[in-house]
Amino acid sequence: MSTDADSTARTRQQLQQELLRRARAGAARRTTAAPGGGAAAPDDSGHAAPGPRTAAAVGRGSLPLSRAQRRMWLMERLGGAGDSYHVPFATRVRGPFDPAAFATALTALVARHEILRTRYTEQDGEPRQEVLPPPRTVSVPVADTAPTDAPEALRREAARPFDLSAGEAVRALVLRHAPQDHTVLLTFHHIAVDGGSLETVAAELAALHDAAGGPDTLAVPPQYADHALREHDALPRLGAELDRWSDLLADAAPPGLPRPATAAGDPAARPAAVHTVPLAPTLPDALRTLGAERRATLFTVSLTAAFATLHRLTGDEDLVIGVASTHRTGTAMRGLVGLCVNTLPVRVDTSGDPSFTQLLHRVRDALLEAQRHGHIPFDLVLERLGAQARGTDGTALIRVTSDVLGEPTVLRLPGTSAEYVDVGIGHAKFAVSYGLDLADPARPTALVQYDPNALDDAVAGTTARDYAHLLATAAADPDTPLSLLPGFGPPPRAGDREPRHVPDPHAEARDTSGTGTPPADARDGAGHPAARALRAHPEVADATVVHPAQGRPVAYAVLRDSVGPSAHELLGLLRRSLPSEACPAAVTLLDALPRTATGATDPARLPGAPTPATSSGPRAEAVVETFAALLGNVPTPDDDFFALGGHSLLAVQLAERLRTRLALPLTGLDVLQARTPRALTALLDERAAQQSAAKNTRKPARSRGARPGTVLVTGATGGVGAFVLRELAAQGRPVLALARPESAHLVAGDGIDVVEGDLTDLAGLRDAVAGADAIVHAACTFTRHEVDLAAMEAMAGAWRRGPFVFVSSVDAYGHPETHRVAEESPAHEPVSPYGRAKLDCEAMLLRAAGTGGRGGASAVRSPIVWGAHDRLREQLRWGAVGGLYQAARKGAPIDLPRPGTGGHHWYGAAWVHAAALARTVAECLDRPVHGVANACSGHVSWHDLAHDLTELLGTRADFRETDEVPRDLDHRWVYDSARLARPLRAHPGEDRRTVLREMIDGMTRDDG
Missing domain, CATH: 3.30.559.30 (Nonribosomal peptide synthetase, condensation domain)
Structure with missing residues (x-):
């Protein structure tokens, strides 16, 4: 070159x-x-x-x-x-x-x-x-x-x-x-x-x-x-x-x-x-x-x-x-x-x-x-x-x-x-x-x-x-x-040597009449692409589609064993997997499809398709008004959220405004799937019906009034809060429970009034605290620490009388150098963000205690909480001991730190039964500790806990001792609980084996 x-x-x-x-x-x-x-x-x-x-x-x-x-x-x-x-x-x-x-x-x-x-x-x-x-x-x-x-x-x-x-x-x-x-x-x-x-x-x-x-x-x-x-x-x-x-x-x-x-x-x-x-x-x-x-x-x-x-x-x-x-x-x-x-x-x-x-x-x-x-x-x-x-x-x-x-x-x-x-x-x-x-x-x-x-x-x-x-x-x-x-x-097209494998919407109902028009079942019924897509779902037993004289087609589905996805979830799946012209306006769940004498689906006996007329009622009005407030123009019933200029952040804001206004559960993902006012209203109607049905199974809450001795309880629907409510109600104390609007009906009962709100509603928190004679703060976001801190600041500022009990965490101690931890020991780095938030909340509370007519304060530091409650079962399955539980369930080898590893003679965890913690909280209302106290009913080694889990789950696992300490098992502290020893004393049925059996027996689904 x-x-x-x-x-x-x-x-x-x-x-x-x-x-x-x-x-x-x-x-x-x-x-x-x-x-x-x-x-x-x-x-x-x-x-x-x-x-x-x-x-x-x-x-x-x-x-x-x-x-x-x-x-x-x-x-x-x-x-x-x-x-x-x-x-x-x-x-x-x-x-x-x-x-x-x-x-x-x-x-x-x-x-x-x-x-x-x-x-x-x-x-x-x-x-x-x-x-x-x-x-x-x-x-x-x-x-x-x-x-x-x-x-x-x-x-x-x-x-x-x-x-x-x-x-x-x-x-x-x-x-x-x-x-x-x-x-x-x-x-x-x-x-x-x-x-x-x-x-x-x-x-x-x-x-x-x-x-x-x-x-x-x-x-x-x-x-x-x-x-x-x-x-x-x-x-x-x-x-x-x-x-x-x-x-x-x-x-x-x-x-x-x-x-x-x-x-x-x-x-x-x-x-x-x-x-x-x-x-x-x-x-x-x-x-x-x-x-x-x-x-x-x-x-x-x-x-x-x-x-x-x-x-x-x-x-x-x-x-x-x-x-x-x-x-x-x-x-x-x-x-x-x-x-x-x-x-x-x-x-x-x-x-x-x-x-x-x-x-x-x-x-x-x-x-x-x-x-x-x-x-x-x-x-x-x-x-x-x-x-x-x-x-x-x-x-x-x-x-x-x-x-x-x-x-x-x-x-x-x-x-x-x-x-x-x-x-x-x-x-x-x-x-x-x-x-x-x-x-x-x-x-x-x-x-x-x-x-x-x-x-x-x-x-x-x-x-x-x-x-x-x-x-x-x-x-x-x-x-x-x-x-x-x-x-x-x-x-390539269907029938070519190298087909594209593009599904033919009418593949199951070819025209055999010679008229050039597919039979009706190709457009509606079992042959409709939406019906086929529904039947492909593993939890759907049968499905069909009908096309009313006016409006879009409507799908009907029957779930296997009457459990599975909701109608809204199925509709979202169809919207993601079908072209818009093949997607039905709605999916209706039935116990069974009505049949004729020949076994064919009987369309005449199917529930009618939803009318295309504009939805009405307070939920429909709220949806339209919120759409208009966020997007700048009034939508028609079938206007797409994105077509009006919506995006992901606005979807989150739309969901939060509607959840707050209607007291119904709604997330940004819901908005991204139910993108029109009509679809979103239908979803909210469905959830309102579910909420109403749940309320009807419980006694209605009494009208809230000024009752002397009222105890405000936050986190009432959580694992700890539910047991606190039960304990206070058993003692005959009047209770005001703070609960999210969509779950408020779950906690109402005899002696329990409900105020709807959450930790982000600071004004509502202040009002609730000002109207109570005692406070039990058991709510926590776990991950949004800035919300937890703002909530505690608002509550401590509004607190004017009576005792205040804060359910804190032993994570606030961090990683102490000694294996035995006395109450009120100083925190030792590293302290997790969760533990740091608890420390900061405790400091706010204890600074306010005893001033301006306020009563005594108790920061009750609890470890892992055990009990027969869905939230606590999830903690067992996926929380701090989730690795042990999952390995025990599968019968997989379990690596446990050998005693003496790292110079520590013992590895395990403190624990407390939720009922014992509830009794402790109630005790602190009458006798505040005026500081920090531990709420630990006992301690269990990882070896003993793993043995209990495998035995109760009916599995066999190979326990292997190692000289390394897995991150999730790096706990070796024994917490003294002298101040609260009396209420923490276990009652019959609160031993570790019994509560573990109750928790495992309540897990009805495969943990896979």
Whole structure:
């Protein structure tokens, strides 16, 4: 090759590298993708040029979230995220590994990066972030685990929920397979990190772990809170660019993917599945050459292949695919840990049967245009587009993504070897994700990750093979029209040699009459696609559909054994799995379908379809008025929430306003499913009927009046509060119970009046406290500590007379150095956020006690509470001892710390029966302790508890003593309870074995 040719090749290579840097910028790493390499989530953030760091965020109070964080927070708040946004980072480390040294390095890392110790709160309906002080230490539990058991242990740890309100963003686990063979897992929440962050995390941990390195040897890093503030300040100036984005995406629609023939299970679970196809080792270089010759990167070439494959899959010509972008630009953001990714919607016209080269030029131009707007948070674009950004069934615009996956990040510690470990936590963020996987350059693969609720397995396998085949053939013959490439003719149809497996709505009722009109049963009855979809549900025994003379069709379903999903849940499933024209207006549950003498369904005896007339009544009025207040215009009965400009945060606000106004349970997820006023009113009517039926089974509450000696009890529907109510009622004390509106009917009874409210209603709390002669505060949010603190401040301020009993927790002691803990011992770090909130609430209460006519105060610190109550059963199954219970139920091996491990002769837990705690609370009303007292009826070793559980569950488990202490079992404190010993004395039937048997016997469903 000549010198000029060499220069040209170098120029092309440099151009390719620069385009690749812009397109990728480190955002696409396997460690941030779900299993199989799906692209990053559609997270949104701006990238205003970073300025100099002015001050630490600690002590600045609450700060706004970035748009990317806001989306993550909303997903957590809506309850639909699960572990989809957990980021596991696992490495197999072979060689000398010191967990203590690693813990020291991790603690220093968290101290360096504020985002790893940031908690998320809410103020006036808006999310905020607050940086917490550096922790004293970050725990790194070590568990002896065989390599064959490691994958399940890693998946289980990675899937554990995070408490964002407590500042929990990272946790560690080390699996020890042999003295010099470990797997190190760090699990982050995506609200705190992205792929670029993991590179920084790995590099700094290696430096901090090295004896020669340390925090002082590393440059001071930029902090994410400053980035979020800069983005927040820049948002008002984005109007013109948002208009431009709206023009670019006007009339764009989500790709019309072929729907699966049957639902794959609970749509909310979104389990990920993957098809991979091996590629020739030489193909990536051939594709790079193809791109360089046409001024495109390898990423652009693979994205073009994704567009071509999606075109064949859907038959659509106007397509949108999402790609990941980053805001990490410039040296000032180097070393930043945080969520700096954004989604770029790339819109391409595939019409006219272009060649691969022609399509590549279209994709390159569309990608560069999208990158010019990459600093615009994508969720702002969606808000500007409104209903235009969704399909008629509410489908999101970005259903399909594409990525190139490079070598994954690993943790390389001095003196050790590192091997990447894939932790599959099994959730798909998108319907389909195309990926060119180059993690192993010698074994490149094409892959398709997909959501089985959105795509059949057979269709996904076909599109993965198509994608691989197109990559290979395009490199060899890029100027051939797509339709002439082998295997790439028009989209196959039913009956073709390679069918798309698209379900035919009338497949079960073909026209055999010769009239050209399908029989009625094809449009209605058992052959209707909605009826077939309902019968595919494992808990539905039978279903049919009728079409009234006016309005939309109505579905009827019969549940197996009369239990299962509600009618609203089934309707939501149909809306997610059927085209809008096939979705019924409602689903009605019946005990059985009426039949004719021949066994056919008798439509005449089915309940009539709901009238299309506008719903009326107070609930319908409340829905319309709340829609109008939040969305700015009065809706018609069938106006879609999103079509009127709604979005996720407004859905949460709509649900909270209606729940407060109507005293009925409602969540943001309900609004996202029942999106019209008519559907939402029907849901509220259904829940009102359920509430009324529950009330009719109990005696009505008496009118509230001024009764001397009235005790206000918060948390009345909880496990502790229910037993306190029972004890006070048995003593003949007048009780005023605070309960959420939707559950108030559950606590009303003789001697018990109800005031509706919760801990967020501070004015209502003050009124209730002012009208009571004594207070028992047993309510707690457990995770929203700022709410607990505000509630205690309001109650202590309104308290004017009588005693006050606060049910606190032994977590307020933290981790005492000695195994025996006397009452009122000082707290010892580390104290959990939950324990710190309890300490702060106690301090507020005890400062107010005895002043301004107030009576004495008692902070009753309780441990795990046992008793036959649904809330307490859930604590047994999934709470602090949930790991022991689940292992005992399955008969799995149970690892227990050997006595003497860590210098502690005993490991176990304090416990108290709920009835004994209730007696103790009542005792404190008459004889306040004027301080802190423990409420512990006894203590049980982990070995004894595990033995009791296996025996009562009828299983056998292998108890194995270890020299390591699992995190959940690291309890070794015995709490003195001298002050309350008398009321804590066990009554008949309150021994541990009896109460465990009652709790287990009450668990009627499989705990799987």
